Amino acid sequence: MSEEPVVYTKDLQKIFKDFWRRPRARAVDGINLELHKGEVYGLLGPNGSGKSTTIKVLLGLLHPDGGEVKVLGKPPRDVAVKRKVGYLPEESYLYPYLDAKETLRFYATLFGLEGSMREKRIDELLEMVGLSHTGRRRVGEFSKGMARRIGLAQALINDPDLVILDEPTSGLDPLGTRQVKDIVRALAEKGKTVLLSSHLLADVEDVCERITILYGGKVQASGPIRELLQVANHLQITLKDLDEAHRVRLLDTLEEQLGQRPTLEPTRKDLESFFLEVVAQARRESGEGSGTRAEGQLAGFLTASAAEENRTDIE
Amino acid sequence: MRSIFPIYKLTLRSIFRERVALSMLALLALVLLLLPAGLETDGTIQGALRMHIRYSLGFSSFLIAAMTLWVSCASIAGDLSSKRLQMLLTKSVHRAEIWWGKWLAVVTLVSGLMFVCGGVTYLRIQQMVQTAALSPEEKTELASQYITARRPVDADYIDLSEEANAMADAQIEAGAVPENFPRENLVAQMEHYLRVSHNAASAGQIIPYDFQLPNPLVLGSTFQISYEYDGASMGNSTAPGAWHIDLPGKEGVQVFETEENPYGTKVIEVTVDEALAGATALTLRFENRSEESGRVFFKTDQGVRLFFGGGSFFLNLFRALLLLCGMLGLLAAIGVSAGSVFSLPVACYVSAVVLLMQSFSGTVEEVVAGGVPAIEHEENQLSHSIKVFQYKVFQGVLVVLKPLEIESPLGRVSKGVLVSPSETFSVFFLRFAPVVLLISGVGVFLFSRREIGAAA
Numbered sequence: 001m002s003e004e005p006v007v008y009t010k011d012l013q014k015i016f017k018d019f020w021r022r023p024r025a026r027a028v029d030g031i032n033l034e035l036h037k038g039e040v041y042g043l044l045g046p047n048g049s050g051k052s053t054t055i056k057v058l059l060g061l062l063h064p065d066g067g068e069v070k071v072l073g074k075p076p077r078d079v080a081v082k083r084k085v086g087y088l089p090e091e092s093y094l095y096p097y098l099d100a101k102e103t104l105r106f107y108a109t110l111f112g113l114e115g116s117m118r119e120k121r122i123d124e125l126l127e128m129v130g131l132s133h134t135g136r137r138r139v140g141e142f143s144k145g146m147a148r149r150i151g152l153a154q155a156l157i158n159d160p161d162l163v164i165l166d167e168p169t170s171g172l173d174p175l176g177t178r179q180v181k182d183i184v185r186a187l188a189e190k191g192k193t194v195l196l197s198s199h200l201l202a203d204v205e206d207v208c209e210r211i212t213i214l215y216g217g218k219v220q221a222s223g224p225i226r227e228l229l230q231v232a233n234h235l236q237i238t239l240k241d242l243d244e245a246h247r248v249r250l251l252d253t254l255e256e257q258l259g260q261r262p263t264l265e266p267t268r269k270d271l272e273s274f275f276l277e278v279v280a281q282a283r284r285e286s287g288e289g290s291g292t293r294a295e296g297q298l299a300g301f302l303t304a305s306a307a308e309e310n311r312t313d314i315e
Numbered sequence: 316m317r318s319i320f321p322i323y324k325l326t327l328r329s330i331f332r333e334r335v336a337l338s339m340l341a342l343l344a345l346v347l348l349l350l351p352a353g354l355e356t357d358g359t360i361q362g363a364l365r366m367h368i369r370y371s372l373g374f375s376s377f378l379i380a381a382m383t384l385w386v387s388c389a390s391i392a393g394d395l396s397s398k399r400l401q402m403l404l405t406k407s408v409h410r411a412e413i414w415w416g417k418w419l420a421v422v423t424l425v426s427g428l429m430f431v432c433g434g435v436t437y438l439r440i441q442q443m444v445q446t447a448a449l450s451p452e453e454k455t456e457l458a459s460q461y462i463t464a465r466r467p468v469d470a471d472y473i474d475l476s477e478e479a480n481a482m483a484d485a486q487i488e489a490g491a492v493p494e495n496f497p498r499e500n501l502v503a504q505m506e507h508y509l510r511v512s513h514n515a516a517s518a519g520q521i522i523p524y525d526f527q528l529p530n531p532l533v534l535g536s537t538f539q540i541s542y543e544y545d546g547a548s549m550g551n552s553t554a555p556g557a558w559h560i561d562l563p564g565k566e567g568v569q570v571f572e573t574e575e576n577p578y579g580t581k582v583i584e585v586t587v588d589e590a591l592a593g594a595t596a597l598t599l600r601f602e603n604r605s606e607e608s609g610r611v612f613f614k615t616d617q618g619v620r621l622f623f624g625g626g627s628f629f630l631n632l633f634r635a636l637l638l639l640c641g642m643l644g645l646l647a648a649i650g651v652s653a654g655s656v657f658s659l660p661v662a663c664y665v666s667a668v669v670l671l672m673q674s675f676s677g678t679v680e681e682v683v684a685g686g687v688p689a690i691e692h693e694e695n696q697l698s699h700s701i702k703v704f705q706y707k708v709f710q711g712v713l714v715v716l717k718p719l720e721i722e723s724p725l726g727r728v729s730k731g732v733l734v735s736p737s738e739t740f741s742v743f744f745l746r747f748a749p750v751v752l753l754i755s756g757v758g759v760f761l762f763s764r765r766e767i768g769a770a771a
Binding site: 016052056059060061062063079080082083085087089091093094095097098106107109110111112154158 | 769
């Protein structure tokens with residue numbers, strides 16, 4: 001791609017040192033990343049593999065000890081860069097005595113958002129994450145799932161070009177997980193770049209186009225997810241409504257032609273789809289419950305045309 | 316700078332959610348309500364007023380200082396330990412804005428508390444004066460000496476260095492001084508001796524004090540001669556005396572006879588008559604009229620002063636509170652900076668050490684003023700070198716502490732002495748502001764270089 005990458009690192013290194021400045025741990029060791037506009041990128045790895053450290057370097061919270069790092073073409077510590085970045089940390093570190101609206105209002109004000117535009121965004125985001133009905137309830141009283149939702153909303157308040165999500169679905173029920181994934185997809189469709197770090201591999205597989213797997217601070221595997229998951233020399237044929245007679249004939253033909261008899265298994269739904277179907281059915285039958293309510297649809301201001309309009313206002 | 320205000324508002328709000336801060340507020344309220352009842356006074360309304368201002372308000376300001384220390388250290392260090400700072404720093408915010416937003420919030424809160432305490436003290440004083448059974452004379456004395464703001468004029472400084480040097484040379488020549496005794500120490504001792512002598516009058520002796528007046532004396536106006544004895548030197552001796560007011564070429568324009576004793580501060584009320592009117596300088600002579608050995612010692616530092624005018628006590632208290640707020644602002648700057656560099660316990664410790672050292676800066680100053688330590692009899696070179704090194708350390712500490720050293724104005728307010736607007740202005744803008752700016756610069760610089768969210 002000819003466009004400048006949204007995130008670019010080359011030989012990125014981060015070494016944690018002790019009190020006497022002696023190297024203690026090499027948390028990130030020569031990581032190369034290149035994220036482009038409109039891409040959903042997954043950063044995977046077990047605990048201590050360097051995911052969070054890499055993210056913190058990209059956010060300008062930690063200083064790299066070597067290599068090159070650029071976010072939106074600039075050093076990550078540049079405040080102008082932060083204006084266009086949204087971040088959801090692995091735990092939502094919120095001010096417990098503020099309610100949902102006050103929380104978003106505070107962060108919105110830091111981005112210079114004022115007046116009716118700010119209030120409109122807050123309402124849209126609360127609607128989007130399903131917290132519009134929480135009223136004056138303080139976020140300190142929120143469940144973990146609700147805190148994640150408000151965390152996601154604050155990450156999007158500035159209509160960012162780059163969204164960094166650290167374990168965005170942790171603590172969410174399957175419904176919330178699906179909504180978050182829908183939001184991530186919708187963000188990418190609108191041209192936002194999303195960097196997603198998660199332990200939940202199914203979530204990453206669902207939404208990411210490319211991934212990098214880290215271990216011991218080093219890149220172990222990297223590339224488009226479809227290519228990485230492809231099993232060599234194995235093919236899959238999917239057919240619908242095949243009766244017994246056709247099935248036998250098909251197997252016989254394949255055996256005759258290929259010299260090996262393939263196995264046939266019915267197609268299964270994944271558990272998430274099944275769960276969502278059951279809940280959707282139950283909702284249709286009994287009406288809305290008392291929990292969060294959202295459909296995973298993007299807030300109005302995050303859509304491309306509105307985004308352009310709002311960005312002009314901020315600048 | 317647009318982010319300062321939201322951070323300021325949020326910090327103010329968070330302070331009221333902290334248990335430690337709330338406990339301190341409760342303690343402050345208790346002090347304000349209960350301490351005055353527990354203060355023992357000398358039984359006079361004047362004594363009660365002075366105790367009230369100096370100790371009740373003084374203790375409140377101490378508590379507020381402790382609170383300042385805590386909330387300022389916790390403002391950034393607390394956000395860091397709760398990881399909320401990580402969220403904040405990923406937004407479009409400069410670290411300097413965080414520093415200033417936090418500092419302003421702390422200063423607003425503690426200044427507000429200081430003024431509330433000052434207001435309560437003022438109202439209580441008014442109530443004490445109104446309910447006290449006083450004669451008209453006592454009321455006048457109270458109004459002219461305590462519930463007022465008098466401008467002090469000190470006697471001209473007498474340069475004794477030449478005389479002290481000559482005395483020191485004579486001592487050295489006579490062989491009365493050990494060989495290695497530093498000359499500057501000897502001169503300092505001689506000068507102190509001479510200054511005490513200049514403020515002491517044996518039987519029949521006279522001590523003159525020259526004064527340059529800020530404005531010509533106005534006919535019919537009043538001023539006060541205020542003097543304080545050095546009780547430690549005088550012991551219990553009493554002596555009859557007289558104060559003479561002289562003008563250039565005209566001695567004894569007014570004479571006041573007194574019975575001197577070593578207790579408390581004495582005040583003589585002087586009414587400007589035709590002879591004194593228009594004078595811009597005068598000499599005050601104290602005459603010891605004792606016929607026996609009674610010797611009178613006045614304090615060498617501000618022992619004899621003149622007081623002019625009677626400004627508003629309310630405004631004087633207001634200016635004193637402003638100065639106290641400035642001191643709290645300084646303390647808050649130290650706390651916020653420490654909190655942005657260290658963890659909360661370490662930040663509190665560092666700030667408390669700075670505060671303690673600042674309160675001992677007088678002692679440090681005395682040590683430094685004592686000069687380089689002399690080598691003692693049979694002392695070896697190593698031990699002397701260590702002493703010299705310690706002395707140099709004290710000198711360094713004083714350089715750091717000197718800008719932080721500010722005299723509390725409460726003592727003056729309790730004595731009805733003016734805290735002038737010009738002094739308030741200059742201390743505020745030439746002392747507090749540059750030091751706060753300096754501390755903030757260092758704090759923001761270190762805060763900006765600090766990594767946030769590093770693995771433990």
